[in-house]
Amino acid sequence: MKKKFIFGVIVFGFVLLSCKEAIWNNKIEIQNSDISVVNSDYDNVKVSVKDLAFYLPTSTTSQIVEHNYFTLSYNEKAEQAEWVAYELKKSYIKNSDFKRPFFIEDPKVKTKSADWRNYKKSGFDKGHLCPAADMEFNIEAYNDTFYTSNISPQNHDFNAGIWNRLEQKVRFWAVENNGLIIVTGGVLKGSSKSVGKEKVIVPDYFYKILLKYSKGNYKMLAFLIPNKKSSKPIYDYVVSVDKLEGMTGIDFFPKLDDSIENDLEKNVNLTSWIAK
Numbered sequence: 001m002k003k004k005f006i007f008g009v010i011v012f013g014f015v016l017l018s019c020k021e022a023i024w025n026n027k028i029e030i031q032n033s034d035i036s037v038v039n040s041d042y043d044n045v046k047v048s049v050k051d052l053a054f055y056l057p058t059s060t061t062s063q064i065v066e067h068n069y070f071t072l073s074y075n076e077k078a079e080q081a082e083w084v085a086y087e088l089k090k091s092y093i094k095n096s097d098f099k100r101p102f103f104i105e106d107p108k109v110k111t112k113s114a115d116w117r118n119y120k121k122s123g124f125d126k127g128h129l130c131p132a133a134d135m136e137f138n139i140e141a142y143n144d145t146f147y148t149s150n151i152s153p154q155n156h157d158f159n160a161g162i163w164n165r166l167e168q169k170v171r172f173w174a175v176e177n178n179g180l181i182i183v184t185g186g187v188l189k190g191s192s193k194s195v196g197k198e199k200v201i202v203p204d205y206f207y208k209i210l211l212k213y214s215k216g217n218y219k220m221l222a223f224l225i226p227n228k229k230s231s232k233p234i235y236d237y238v239v240s241v242d243k244l245e246g247m248t249g250i251d252f253f254p255k256l257d258d259s260i261e262n263d264l265e266k267n268v269n270l271t272s273w274i275a276k
Contacts, residue, residue: 055181055211057083058251065108065149069141070130072149074106075188078201079114080152083185083250084129088174096136098143106149113149118196127154127206129184131167152186153195153202157229166208166223166234173210173273181211186227187247203227207244209252210273211264218256219272220264235274241265 070086186203
């Protein structure tokens with residue numbers, strides 16, 4: 001009788017363990033699904049892949065690369081992304097003081113992203129497109145910004161100066177507006193300068209587009225800044241999205257309703273951003 005009891009306990013324990021494993025595996029499957037990516041290291045943080053996909057630009061290269069916290073379109077000829085898009089939620093703004101990792105090639109770029117050595121002794125910074133400081137809410141998100149698919153040759157005074165000022169202002173706006181969709185990159189057309197053995201294109205200009213959406217209401221703001229030192233206010237570089245589309249050949253928000261898209265992209269409404 002005692003042996004049967006012990007055997008029954010063992011069987012029950014095995015069944016219970018199997019159920020727990022099945023539940024855990026299902027949890028992992030949900031976390032890694034296309035619907036959302038859950039960050040277990042930071043409470044209440046989600047990246048809605050399908051939601052972000054609605055706001056993605058067109059790709060002129062057909063090489064879309066998805067990471068957990070940002071998406072990019074890689075241009076092999078220019079050896080960098082033509083755009084990087086991501087959501088910057090209010091809850092993401094955090095200073096974690098993570099240790100900076102080394103720059104490495106992006107394993108998801110089929111044609112291979114540029115080697116960081118192209119930048120060595122080039123006189124240009126390895127400039128982030130999606131800033132590392134925008135991703136300090138999570139170590140994985142932070143480290144992913146150091147893929148070479150997310151960098152572009154930037155003049156040091158530009159990178160440390162006006163571009164940095166704009167990035168800081170964007171984080172301020174993300175808090176003020178309870179989150180933003182951001183699309184950024186270098187203007188690759190018309191640039192003749194390059195660095196390294198792989199001839200990484202040095203953009204003459206960089207752009208950044210901000211989109212705020214809430215309950216069907218949208219507002220948009222775009223910047224186009226020369227890749228050089230500038231002490232001017234960032235507002236001097238506000239442009240229409242239509243202008244950026246003409247310079248890049250990219251349709252930035254093709255899935256928006258045409259009437260909304262046309263109105264947002266042809267007009268510049270700075271007042272709604274600086275009124276607060």
